Amino acid sequence: xxxxxxxxxxxxxxxxxxxxxxxxxxxxxxxxxxxxxxxxxxxxxxxxxxxxxxxxxxxxxxxxxxxxxxxxxxxxxxxxxxxxxxxxxxxxxxxxxxxxxxxxxxxxxxxxxxxxxxxxxxxxxxxxxxxxxxxxxxxxxxxxxxxxxxxxxxxxxxxxxxxxxxxxxxxxxxxxxxxxxxxxxxxxxxxxxxxxxxxxxxxxxxxxxxxxxxxxxxxxxxxxxxxxxxxxxxxxxxxxxxxxxxxxxxxxxxxxxxxxxxxxxxxxxxxxxxxxxxxxxxxxxxxxxxxxxxxxxxxxxxxxxxxxxxxxxxxxxxxxxxxxxxxxxxxxxxxxxxxxxxxxxxxxxxxxxxxxxxxxxxxxxxxxxxxxxxxxxxxxxxxxxxxxxxxxxxxxxxxxxxxxxxxxxxxxxxxxxxxxxxxxx
Numbered sequence: 120x121x122x123x124x125x126x127x128x129x130x131x132x133x134x135x136x137x138x139x140x141x142x143x144x145x146x147x148x149x150x151x152x153x154x155x156x157x158x159x160x161x162x163x164x165x166x167x168x169x170x171x172x173x174x175x176x177x178x179x180x181x182x183x184x185x186x187x188x189x190x191x192x193x194x195x196x197x198x199x200x201x202x203x204x205x206x207x208x209x210x211x212x213x214x215x216x217x218x219x220x221x222x223x224x225x226x227x228x229x230x231x232x233x234x235x236x237x238x239x240x241x242x243x244x245x246x247x248x249x250x251x252x253x254x255x256x257x258x259x260x261x262x263x264x265x266x267x268x269x270x271x272x273x274x275x276x277x278x279x280x281x282x283x284x285x286x287x288x289x290x291x292x293x294x295x296x297x298x299x300x301x302x303x304x305x306x307x308x309x310x311x312x313x314x315x316x317x318x319x320x321x322x323x324x325x326x327x328x329x330x331x332x333x334x335x336x337x338x339x340x341x342x343x344x345x346x347x348x349x350x351x352x353x354x355x356x357x358x359x360x361x362x363x364x365x366x367x368x369x370x371x372x373x374x375x376x377x378x379x380x381x382x383x384x385x386x387x388x389x390x391x392x393x394x395x396x397x398x399x400x401x402x403x404x405x406x407x408x409x410x411x412x413x414x415x416x417x418x419x420x421x422x423x424x425x426x427x428x429x430x431x432x433x434x435x436x437x438x439x440x441x442x443x444x445x446x447x448x449x450x451x452x453x454x455x456x457x458x459x460x461x462x463x464x465x466x467x468x469x470x471x472x473x474x475x476x477x478x479x480x481x482x483x484x485x486x487x488x489x490x491x492x493x494x495x496x497x498x499x500x501x502x503x504x505x506x507x508x509x510x511x512x513x514x515x516x517x518x519x520x521x522x523x524x525x526x527x528x529x530x531x532x533x534x535x536x537x538x539x540x541x542x543x544x
Contacts, residue, residue, distance in 0.1 A: 120208045124234055125181050125222070126162055127525040129206055130155060133535065134225040142210055142219040145170050153179050160198040168204055170218055177203035185219060186212035230534055237524050243494040244519040246533055251499035253532055258500075261528035265510035266481065267474050272513075274463035281463070292403035292460055293318040296395075299452045300388045304379055308372045309388070312338045320365055321396055328424050331393035333357035338367065339374050339389060341433070350426050351433040381431040387442050390423035395444075397421075406457060407464065412480045415457055419449050450484050454505050481506035491515050 128134055129152055139147040146169075153166030161178035168175050178201050182188060185207040193199040194215065202217055210221040237245035244250070281291045294313045301309030315338050324330040336342050337358030346352055361367070374385035381387070399405065399418075409415045423442040431437055458477050465473045484505035492502070495511050502508045514527065524530030 120183050120223075120231070122162075122181060122183060123525060124231075125183060125206075125208055126155065127531075127534075128222060128226060128230075129163070129179075129181055131531070131535065133227075133230060134222050136225075139220065141170065142213045142221060145218060146172070147204075147218070147220060150174070161202050166203065175203040177201045179204045179206055181206045183208045184212070185210045185221075188215055188217075233534060234524070237530070238522060244498070244515065245522060245524055246530060247494055247498050249533055250495070250529060252536070253529055257532055258529065261532075262507050262510035262514075263478065264528070265513045266478060266506045269509050269513040270459060270462055270474065270477065270481075273459035274466055277459055277463040278467055281467075287318075288460075288464060289401050289403050290318050292406075292456070293321070295456045295460065296402070296452060297392060299456050300392045300448070301374075301385070302379065302383050302388065304383075305374050305385050305388070308339070308374045309385075309392075311370060311372050312389075315368055315370055316365075322400065324361075325396055325400065326398060328393060328397045329354065330357055330361065331396055332390055332424070334361055334367075335389045335393050336386065337362060338370055339385060340370065340372070341374065341386060341389070346433050348434050376432070381437075382442070382445070384431050386430075386432045387423065387427060390427045391421055391442060391444050394421040394423050395419070403460065407461065412453065412483060415453065416449055419452055419457075420444050446485075450487070450505065453484055454481065454487065454509065478506055481509060487512075494519075 132149070132152060136149065139149065141147050148169040150167035150169065151165070153163030156162055156164045156178075161180040163179040163181070166177060166179045178199070180188070180193065180199060180202050182191075182205070185205065187207075188194065188205060189212070193202075205215065205217045205219045207219060207221055208223050210219060213219050233249075242248070277291065277295070280295075281288055284290045294310050297313030298306045298310035301307070312335065316334050321331065321334065324334065333342070333354045336354060342351060342355040342358055344352070344355055346355070362369075376384055395418075396402065402418075406415055406418060409418070421444055427442040428439055429436055458480055462473065462477050482504045486502040487505055487508040489508065489512065492508060492511055492515075494515070496502070500511070502511060514529070518524065518527040518530070524534075
């Protein structure tokens, strides 16, 4: 037993409340367990109880052992003067005058066993073996809350980034979308490459796909003088001129080709990123004018220039294949960059809450494929769309990995229904 679990049991009244008696034989009735207090002082405030028919309002303090009251020196602390009930798991020292309730004999043993199994962290998600029991409509309600929470969290991070860049939304969006194009392996590198070329410089050359590619591939360190192909040699010459003109900092930021499909090679993705900027003007401003997600998807589904139809990397010919941004990357950009940025921007501009609007956009996108989701899908949870997968990622990161089952909607429901199903293994 620990105080966190004890607080949970008390808050949700998961104990036998029939014929409650204090340690000194007084008849006890719980009218309200009070409100959880996360600040200094007793664990619960504004509680209401009756002792021998007399109603009391005040604070409640919880401990694993009753002796903890003196151990923590609450008898010397003014914050604890208005405690009306001392709730403990184990009554090992009832020497204070405050009424005391011992919960250990009143809590279903299956609940404790289940929680103990979860805390052993034998699985990637603690409730992996029992999550399939949760009622579907309650699961979906929890997932929607998590999805909105995740989107709000992303919006906060975005706004901090925009503020750090002098409220330059275009610059922040450019760096974020470049990171998205970098896939998992090259995300950090692509973001630093983007940060090394201010977006206003790129806009000056947005009418030249050659110069855009030269800037991006050059800053990525992918252009050399000894290449046999004429095209990369031309790009190198353009890059040398532009780097000197704009005094671009030299990056020592390697990009990687190993363990990825050719379509995700950094050469291809940087060429597509150049195509996204080509003849587009301010990208974020244009996206903000679109009224629906399909219009934005059309903007994102660009095709790299002709050289890349026959190449995945410089100097190595390949069979013809148009290098168009596919649905998978488009979905990823919508989920991880476009929708969070639009949400952050609308919030910052004081527009009406558009969470439901963007949640609907997420519901129109296929579920993401992510290794962090495997414990959920392997346990019988079937995400319906990207809103669900975003919610499950939020659940995994902030609840499962941190073992905060008592704060998780899934964990709370499973424990509440523990006795009905027997031990959840």
